[in-house]
Amino acid sequence: xxxxxxxxxxxxxxxxxxxxxxxxxxxxxxxxxxxxxxxxxxxxxxxxxxxxxxxxxxxxxxxxxxxxxxxxxxxxxxxxxxxxxxxxxxxxxxxxxxxxxxxxxxxxxxxxxxxxxxxxxxxxxxxxxxxxxxxxxxxxxxxxxxxxxxxxxxxxxxxxxxxxxxxxxxxxxxxxxxxxxxxxxxxxxxxxxxxxxxxxxxxxxxxxxxxxxxxxxxxxxxxxxxxxxxxxxxxxxxxxxxxxxxxxxxxxxxxxxxxxxxxxxxxxxxxxxxxxxxxxxxxxxxxxxxxxxxxxxxxxxxxxxxxxxxxxxxxxxxxxxxxxxxxxxxxxxxxxxxxxxxxxxxxxxxxxxxxxxxxxxxxxxxxxxx
Amino acid sequence: xxxxxxxxxxxxxxxxxxxxxxxxxxxxxxxxxxxxxxxxxxxxxxxxxxxxxxxxxxxxxxxxxxxxxxxxxxxxxxxxxxxxxxxxxxxxxxxxxxxxxxxxxxxxxxxxxxxxxxxxxxxxxxxxxxxxxxxxxxxxxxxxxxxxxxxxxxxxxxxxxxxxxxxxxxxxxxxxxxxxxxxxxxxxxxxxx
Numbered sequence: 072x073x074x075x076x077x078x079x080x081x082x083x084x085x086x087x088x089x090x091x092x093x094x095x096x097x098x099x100x101x102x103x104x105x106x107x108x109x110x111x112x113x114x115x116x117x118x119x120x121x122x123x124x125x126x127x128x129x130x131x132x133x134x135x136x137x138x139x140x141x142x143x144x145x146x147x148x149x150x151x152x153x154x155x156x157x158x159x160x161x162x163x164x165x166x167x168x169x170x171x172x173x174x175x176x177x178x179x180x181x182x183x184x185x186x187x188x189x190x191x192x193x194x195x196x197x198x199x200x201x202x203x204x205x206x207x208x209x210x211x212x213x214x215x216x217x218x219x220x221x222x223x224x225x226x227x228x229x230x231x232x233x234x235x236x237x238x239x240x241x242x243x244x245x246x247x248x249x250x251x252x253x254x255x256x257x258x259x260x261x262x263x264x265x266x267x268x269x270x271x272x273x274x275x276x277x278x279x280x281x282x283x284x285x286x287x288x289x290x291x292x293x294x295x296x297x298x299x300x301x302x303x304x305x306x307x308x309x310x311x312x313x314x315x316x317x318x319x320x321x322x323x324x325x326x327x328x329x330x331x332x333x334x335x336x337x338x339x340x341x342x343x344x345x346x347x348x349x350x351x352x353x354x355x356x357x358x359x360x361x362x363x364x365x366x367x368x369x370x371x372x373x374x375x376x377x378x379x380x381x382x383x384x385x386x387x388x389x390x391x392x393x394x395x396x397x398x399x400x401x402x403x404x405x406x407x408x409x410x411x412x413x414x415x416x417x418x419x420x421x422x423x424x425x426x427x428x429x430x431x432x433x434x435x436x437x438x439x440x441x
Numbered sequence: 442x443x444x445x446x447x448x449x450x451x452x453x454x455x456x457x458x459x460x461x462x463x464x465x466x467x468x469x470x471x472x473x474x475x476x477x478x479x480x481x482x483x484x485x486x487x488x489x490x491x492x493x494x495x496x497x498x499x500x501x502x503x504x505x506x507x508x509x510x511x512x513x514x515x516x517x518x519x520x521x522x523x524x525x526x527x528x529x530x531x532x533x534x535x536x537x538x539x540x541x542x543x544x545x546x547x548x549x550x551x552x553x554x555x556x557x558x559x560x561x562x563x564x565x566x567x568x569x570x571x572x573x574x575x576x577x578x579x580x581x582x583x584x585x586x587x588x589x590x591x592x593x594x595x596x597x598x599x600x601x602x603x604x605x606x607x608x609x610x611x612x613x614x615x616x617x618x619x620x621x622x623x624x625x626x627x628x629x630x631x632x633x634x
Contacts, residue, residue: 170448177454192505199509250508323509376459383462392483393503 079300087221087303090343099339100213101305102312105332109319139331145374146367147334148407150341153370155410157345159422165413172409180402184385187394196255198401202326203244203317205408206333210313211237212415213340214306216427218294221303229294236286237310240317243279246271247322283314309336342366347426377403481517493525512541524621565596576605583609583616590622599626 089096098104155161155169162169183191211234218225225233245252254262261267287310294302316329346362349355378400385395417424480503487496503514515534522530572589579585590605603626609619 166444170444170451173451173455174447177451177458187502188505195506195508323513326509376463377455380459380462380466381455383466384458385462387461387465391499391502392480393499393506396480396483397503397506 081301084221084223085301085304087217087305089305090220090340095339096217097305097308100336101308102332102336103308104335105312105316105328108332109315109328136327136331141375141379142371143331143334143338145378146370147337147341147374148403149373149377150338150366150370151407151410151414152373153366154341154345155414157366158348158414161414168410168413172406176402176406180398181385183398183402184390184394187391187398191394191398192250194398194405195401196250198404199251199326200245200255201408202330202404203241204238205411206313206316206329207238207241209333209337209411210240210309213309213336214302217303217306217309220427223294223298223300223302225294225302226297229290229297232286232290232293233306233310236290237313239279239283239286240314243275243283243314243317244322244325246274246279251322280318283318284311287311287314338367338370344423344426348422351422351425484517484521488521488525493521493527496521497530512538515541520617523618565592569593569596581612583613583619586612587616587618587622590619591625594622594625594629597629599629602626 086093087096090100155165179194183194214233214237215225215230247254262271287307291302291307312332313329316332317325319325320328342363345366346359349357349362350359382392382395382399385399386392415423417427480499484496484499487493487499497518500514500518504511507514515537519531519534519538522528522534569589569592572585572592575582575585576589586605586609590602590609593599593602593605603623606619606622606626609616610623613619
């Protein structure tokens with residue numbers, strides 16, 4: 072009888088502990104908004120092929136995308152750099168990353184632009200292969216973080232299952248297409264083998280979609296049974312939306328949509344961390360709006376500078392428009408992936424740990440959202 | 442110490458690069474670097490400036506680097522080649538699209554008519570029949586109307602050709618080949634006068 076009285080209500084446990092408000096967290100960080108927009112994009116795309124819209128040029132059909140890319144993608148890539156330099160103590164704890172790495176990136180980018188056919192193509196393949204891994208790692212980090220905040224302590228086995236589940240979209244992309252993943256790393260003759268082709272088709276059409284949408288459900292049930300409380304639904308949503316981007320759309324659409332919504336997700340979480348970091352400081356005299364405007368404004372300006380102005384410097388130096396734009400973008404992406412691997416660590420002395428620990432139910436965490 | 446030096450060098454080069462890029466863009470285009478998708482506008486500028494071969498070289502680099510958009514790139518090459526009356530490049534681009542299995546039956550038929558037009562100059566009867574049959578099946582496809590327009594234009598039947606280019610533009614006012622065709626009609630009329 073007492074047991075039944077002590078049990079918390081299922082509803083709040085399923086909803087989990089939000090950072091801002093359940094609606095904000097589920098729509099922006101959980102990826103709920105991307106489901107709505109993906110449906111809007113997918114529906115006209117499907118009807119356009121048979122109607123007059125199919126005659127529109129690429130620029131006309133996607134005229135709205137560049138602005139969204141600036142506000143979300145470009146700002147998000149820049150925001151990891153802004154976070155790296157605005158987070159307390161990073162110059163001391165990560166000296167090479169903060170001080171030596173930018174110059175290394177510039178040198179590698181210049182070298183690749185100089186040899187676009189050889190080095191440049193490799194850099195691009197690396198970035199396109201790493202991207203889905205990065206998104207998968209972010210989905211895992213967010214899922215664990217919300218689980219931890221909501222008091223759902225995951226066992227090692229469940230954490231491993233969550234890790235493998237989150238990586239499925241990455242494996243799906245690895246077997247997917249020319250120049251990416253296995254098609255980049257293995258000889259063409261192997262991948263052109265009809266048996267391999269058939270296997271890849273089977274994996275992409277049946278096995279991976281079944282695993283990507285099935286395993287999160289199994290994980291959810293397993294955690295509920297093992298841990299005696301449910302994984303918050305936002306953790307499940309993060310995993311499913313990341314899979315949905317890659318399974319539903321073709322490569323190009325998936326990369327475009329995934330980067331846009333990954334950017335939205337990332338900006339929301341990095342702003343939360345930045346604002347809480349700043350507001351915890353004893354010398355802080357500003358409110359939330361000031362810190363949000365400062366951080367996002369700086370990220371937006373840096374994003375515009377890096378993606379839209381820096382390639383012009385290479386054009387000024389005599390390089391072509393294609394290699395300048397594509398390889399600068401690839402290098403910024405790779406820089407972001409590497410920086411992210413460090414700035415989201417939850418070390419015991421790290422300010423990230425204090426933020427995740429704030430207003431949460433006790434538990435343990437070992438992961439990072441980015 | 443050396444880390445601090447590399448940091449300041451990296452910051453200086455990055456900021457100087459961004460500033461130089463910004464100024465160069467303003468000086469060249471009289472506008473800020475535009476929020477456009479990647480490199481297409483840059484290549485279109487080359488085409489507009491008459492640098493057709495240079496534009497094609499840039500597309501070759503894009504095929505190496507931007508392999509996810511390969512289909513789109515070949516389609517762009519085909520479009521630009523057609524506008525510049527470079528049928529060899531146009532057909533080569535479509536040949537690559539066939540290899541990539543990226544075209545439908547309609548496009549293949551359209552292509553075969555272009556191929557026929559190129560292969561047998563002066564003999565347009567069969568091409569015209571094929572194009573008219575296609576138009577009966579797909580009257581609202583600008584590409585089909587345009588194709589028929591080009592076949593008629595090649596036979597110097599300017600009024601008829603003009604009619605089909607106009608119909609293509611009524612369906613899609615931005616359809617480049619139709620505009621190109623209309624320009625061709627006007628040019629031919631001017632030559633006759």
